[in-house]
Amino acid sequence: MYPWIDLVRKQLQDSFERNRFHHAQLIHGLIGVGKSEFVRKLSEDLLCIRSAEVLSSCGQCKSCLLLRAQNHPDLLYLAGDTGSIGVDEVRALNDFVFHSAQQGGNKVVVIEQIEKMTESAANALLKTLEEPASKRYILMTCNDLSKVKATVLSRCNQVRVAVKNKTESQQWLVSKGITSQEYLWADTFSEQPLLLEAWANQGLISDVDELWKVAHDITSVVDINTLESTLSKDVSLHAVFTRFLIEAFKQQLAVGQINFVQFHNCTQKIEKYMSDHHKILGINKTLSLSNLVFGLQCVLKQD
Numbered sequence: 001m002y003p004w005i006d007l008v009r010k011q012l013q014d015s016f017e018r019n020r021f022h023h024a025q026l027i028h029g030l031i032g033v034g035k036s037e038f039v040r041k042l043s044e045d046l047l048c049i050r051s052a053e054v055l056s057s058c059g060q061c062k063s064c065l066l067l068r069a070q071n072h073p074d075l076l077y078l079a080g081d082t083g084s085i086g087v088d089e090v091r092a093l094n095d096f097v098f099h100s101a102q103q104g105g106n107k108v109v110v111i112e113q114i115e116k117m118t119e120s121a122a123n124a125l126l127k128t129l130e131e132p133a134s135k136r137y138i139l140m141t142c143n144d145l146s147k148v149k150a151t152v153l154s155r156c157n158q159v160r161v162a163v164k165n166k167t168e169s170q171q172w173l174v175s176k177g178i179t180s181q182e183y184l185w186a187d188t189f190s191e192q193p194l195l196l197e198a199w200a201n202q203g204l205i206s207d208v209d210e211l212w213k214v215a216h217d218i219t220s221v222v223d224i225n226t227l228e229s230t231l232s233k234d235v236s237l238h239a240v241f242t243r244f245l246i247e248a249f250k251q252q253l254a255v256g257q258i259n260f261v262q263f264h265n266c267t268q269k270i271e272k273y274m275s276d277h278h279k280i281l282g283i284n285k286t287l288s289l290s291n292l293v294f295g296l297q298c299v300l301k302q303d
C-alpha cells in the first residue's frame with residue numbers, strides 16, 4: 001500500500017483480528033489520496049482464504065486469482081463515475097448481499113463515491129447497513145462527507161485517509177520521478193499524490209507545468225486557443241488551473257503586488273468561470289476562458 005495509508009490499514013487489520021471489524025466501512029478523504037486503491041486492497045483481503053484469520057491477502061489462493069482476473073463472483077462493484085448511483089443498483093446490491101457466497105467465504109460490495117447516491121438509493125441501502133449479515137462487508141469511498149446522508153453516515157465506520165506527513169508523499173513522488181525542485185507546484189498536491197501519478201501516467205506533467213507558468217504570468221497571455229487546448233486534455237485541468245491562479249494572486253497580494261480589491265475581483269471572476277463550467281451545458285469554452293483571462297488582465301491593470 002502507500003506509506004500514508006499503512007497505519008490506517010494496520011488499525012483495520014487489528015480490529016479484524018479482534019472481531020471488531022465493522023461490516024460497513026466508509027473510507028473518506030481528498031481526491032488523489034488513494035481511497036479507491038485502499039478499498040480494492042481491503043476487498044482483496046476480505047475475499048482471500050486467509051480472511052478466516054487475518055486481513056491480509058495471500059495473492060495465490062483461488063479467490064485471489066479470481067480477483068486478479070476481475071472475475072470474482074462474491075465481489076460487487078458500484079462506481080459513481082457516471083452521474084449517480086440509483087435505486088435499482090442498490091436493490092441489486094441488497095439481493096447480492098442476501099444470497100450465499102459462491103466461494104463459501106465473505107461477500108464484499110464496493111461502492112465508489114457514495115455521495116453520488118440518489119436519495120431513494122440511500123434509503124434503500126439503510127436496511128442493509130443497519131442489519132449486518134454475517135460475512136458480508138460493504139466498503140465505500142467518499143470525497144465529500146458533507147454530501148452523504150446523516151442516516152448513512154451513522155451506520156458506517158468512518159475511516160479518514162490523509163497524507164499527514166508530507167515528507168512521505170514527497171518521497172513517494174520522487175520515486176515516481178516528480179520532484180518539487182523540477183516542478184515548483186508539486187508541493188501543492190503533496191496531499192493528493194495519486195493525482196500527480198495519474199498525470200505522469202497520462203503524459204500531462206508538462207501541461208500542468210505550463211498551466212502553472214501561465215497562472216503566474218496571466219498578464220502575458222494572448223493566445224487563448226493554445227491555453228484552451230491544454231486545458232481540454234483532461235477534465236481535472238480546469239480545477240488545477242484555477243487553483244494555480246488563486247495561489248498566484250494570494251502570493252501577489254502577500255507581497256503587495258496587487259491590492260485587496262484586485263484580489264477580491266480576481267477570485268470572483270475565477271469563481272464565476274468555475275461555476276459556469278459546472279452549470280452551463282455545452283458552454284463555449286474558448287469564449288468563457290477568454291472572458292476569464294482578459295477579465296483578470298483588466299483587473300490587474302487597474303491601480
Ligand SMILES: [Zn+2]
Nearest residue numbers: 048058061064
Ligand atoms: Zn488469497
